[in-house]
Each structure stands twice: as C-alpha cells, then as structure tokens.
Amino acid sequence: MTAPTVPDTRPETAARTAIEVRGVSRWFGNVVAVNDITMSIGSGVTGLLGPNGAGKTTLLHLMAGLLAPSRGEIRIGDAPVWRNPEIYRALGLVVDREDTYGFLSARELVEATATLHRLPQPRAAADRAIAMVGLGSAADRRVDTYSKGMRQRARVAAALVHDPAVLLLDEPFNGMDPRQRLELMELLHQMGEAGRSVLFSSHILEEVEQVSQSIQVMVAGRLAASGDHRAIRRLMTQRPHEFRLASSDDRRLGVALLALPSVSGVELEPPGLLIRASDYGAFTLALPAAARDAGVRLYQVLPADESLESVFSYLIAG
Numbered sequence: 448m449t450a451p452t453v454p455d456t457r458p459e460t461a462a463r464t465a466i467e468v469r470g471v472s473r474w475f476g477n478v479v480a481v482n483d484i485t486m487s488i489g490s491g492v493t494g495l496l497g498p499n500g501a502g503k504t505t506l507l508h509l510m511a512g513l514l515a516p517s518r519g520e521i522r523i524g525d526a527p528v529w530r531n532p533e534i535y536r537a538l539g540l541v542v543d544r545e546d547t548y549g550f551l552s553a554r555e556l557v558e559a560t561a562t563l564h565r566l567p568q569p570r571a572a573a574d575r576a577i578a579m580v581g582l583g584s585a586a587d588r589r590v591d592t593y594s595k596g597m598r599q600r601a602r603v604a605a606a607l608v609h610d611p612a613v614l615l616l617d618e619p620f621n622g623m624d625p626r627q628r629l630e631l632m633e634l635l636h637q638m639g640e641a642g643r644s645v646l647f648s649s650h651i652l653e654e655v656e657q658v659s660q661s662i663q664v665m666v667a668g669r670l671a672a673s674g675d676h677r678a679i680r681r682l683m684t685q686r687p688h689e690f691r692l693a694s695s696d697d698r699r700l701g702v703a704l705l706a707l708p709s710v711s712g713v714e715l716e717p718p719g720l721l722i723r724a725s726d727y728g729a730f731t732l733a734l735p736a737a738a739r740d741a742g743v744r745l746y747q748v749l750p751a752d753e754s755l756e757s758v759f760s761y762l763i764a765g
C-alpha cells in the first residue's frame with residue numbers, strides 16, 4: 448500500500464495549489480450526476496454555477512473526498528483526494544446543510560474543529576478564524592441564537608480554522624439577506640486575494656459574477672462553459688430571446704424595431720408586442736434609442752423566457 452501524499456499547504460505554494468478534475472464521472476444507479484468533467488481550479492474565487500440538479504453538490508463532495516468517482520480522478524496540489532485523509536489539512540468544506548450543533552457557541556464549535564484537526568493551539572486558531580469571519584462579539588453566544596448569516600459565518604470559520612489552501616462552499620448564499628450576502632462575498636474575496644482557492648456553488652448568475660474571477664457552468668452533470676464573468680455573461684446574453692413590450696404606439700414601435708439588426712421577429716399581440724431578438728445584449732442596448740427616435744414612449748419591457756433553465760438549455764445546446 449502506498450503512503451498517502453501530504454499536500455503542500457504553505458501559503459506561498461497556495462497560489463499554485465489547484466484542484467485538478469480529470470475525466471470525472473459519478474453515477475448513482477442509473478442517474479449520472481457528474482458526467483466526464485475535466486476542470487482546473489486555481490487560486491482566487493471560482494463560482495460553480497448551475498441549475499438545481501446540475502450535479503454541483505456531487506462534484507463538490509467528490510472534490511472533498513467524501514464520494515468516490517465512478518470514473519476519473521481529482522487531485523489537490525499533487526495529492527489524490529479519494530482515500531487520502533491527509534488531504535483535509537489542505538481542504539475546508541462548508542456543506543449545504545444547517546447541521547451545526549445549536550447548543551455550542553461559535554467559539555466552542557470552531558475550537559472543537561481545531562482540536563479534531565490536532566492543531567497545536569486550538570483556542571488561538573479558533574480565535575483567529577472567528578476574527579476572520581467577523582463574529583468576534585457574538586462568538587460566545589449559542590449558535591441557535593444566531594441569524595442564518597451568522598450561522599453560515601460560524602460554519603465558514605470552522606472550515607477555515609486549519610488555514611486550508613482550498614475552501615469549498617456549497618450554496619453558501621442560500622437564504623441570506625442582501626447585507627449578509629455582501630459580507631460573505633467580501634470574506635470570500637479576501638480569502639481569494641490571500642492566495643487560497645475558493646470554490647462555491649450557486650444557481651444565481653448575478654451572485655456568482657459579483658465575486659468570482661472565474662466561473663464554471665454545469666448543466667445536467669456536464670461542464671457547459673467556463674471563463675471569466677464577462678465571457679459567461681456574454682454567452683448568456685448573446686442568445687436569442689423573446690421580450691414583451693408595451694408602449695404608447697405598439698404598431699409604430701414594431702415597425703421601428705423590425706429595422707434593428709438584433710431583431711428577428713415582431714408580432715402585434717394586444718395589449719402589447721412580442722419581440723424576438725437574435726441577440727439579447729444588442730437588443731436591450733438598442734431599444735431605448737429606437738423607441739425615442741420613433742417618438743414612442745415605452746411602458747414595459749419584460750423578458751418572455753427569463754427562466755434560468757432556458758438560459759442553461761441554450762448553453763448546452765450551443
């Protein structure tokens with residue numbers, strides 16, 4: 448039997464520590480949850496974007512060594528993840544479940560985690576992690592008296608206590624209010640800036656593009672796209688799209704819009720207009736000027752097929 452490889456987690460090598468996913472599939476009976484994924488995650492913040500059921504949780508659990516790949520391999524740094532408990536020195540995971548012991552304070556929770564990691568000074572490590580997530584003043588209160596955002600912070604502190612080079616978070620923004628969301632985004636950003644590889648899953652593009660340097664899009668178990676937020680936004684907006692418009696003169700507006708290169712169809716559908724645009728981004732940019740030039744006042748512009756599923760199915764079809 449070969450000895451488990453210990454990944455190098457010194458801060459100066461963290462920037463090089465990447466998660467390498469090579470040809471990984473995972474199936475559960477007949478369900479293929481992750482289908483032949485190859486990706487490489489470097490330092491900084493990466494968003495794993497996909498609709499419900501895309502396979503994000505399964506992929507994160509594979510990366511965290513909690514699940515065996517049915518095929519392929521995942522490595523962190525130079526070390527395989529599966530059957531390699533040493534990997535947990537380099538890895539922190541925040542799962543998508545409210546499974547914190549409510550009777551503990553955040554400090555007790557984080558210190559217990561530090562002890563499990565056999566850190567030499569668990570108390571000091573817990574204090575550091577709690578300060579990082581900004582829970583200082585509430586750290587000695589029971590976790591079940593916290594808001595959802597505070598509980599999430601406590602769980603992030605526990606995942607961070609051993610200063611891992613890689614942090615994985617499953618839907619960390621779920622159920623948070625806008626302020627808590629911003630605070631957590633700032634924290635992820637700081638951790639990425641410090642050279643860690645931070646990967647978090649989400650089904651909301653706006654959330655992912657605000658904080659991620661790079662985005663991996665998963666649909667139906669497959670990697671559908673990857674790139675920086677501009678490239679992904681472009682992919683999602685330069686696509687055919689339908690809009691419903693209401694205006695002071697729909698007929699006149701319809702004629703004016705037909706002249707736009709980004710418009711491929713116009714139908715008068717009282718009480719408004721149905722527009723088929725060949726390019727979402729170009730159309731939304733051109734619309735206000737076209738209406739103004741035609742002397743028409745716009746009352747309403749509604750995307751007619753804005754569901755995330757339609758965006759994602761376009762991506763896999765494309």
Ligand SMILES: Nc1ncnc2c1ncn2[C@@H]1O[C@H](COP(=O)(O)OP(=O)(O)OP(=O)(O)O)[C@@H](O)[C@H]1O
Binds near residue numbers: 479498502505
């Ligand atoms: N233990 C399991 N047994 C059987 N099927 C599973 C299991 N875990 C996941 N699946 C299936 O694999 C697919 C991917 O699920 P997964 O939870 O990874 O997706 P997800 O993108 O995280 O979605 P969500 O955001 O809804 O959790 C789904 O069809 C799911 O039903």
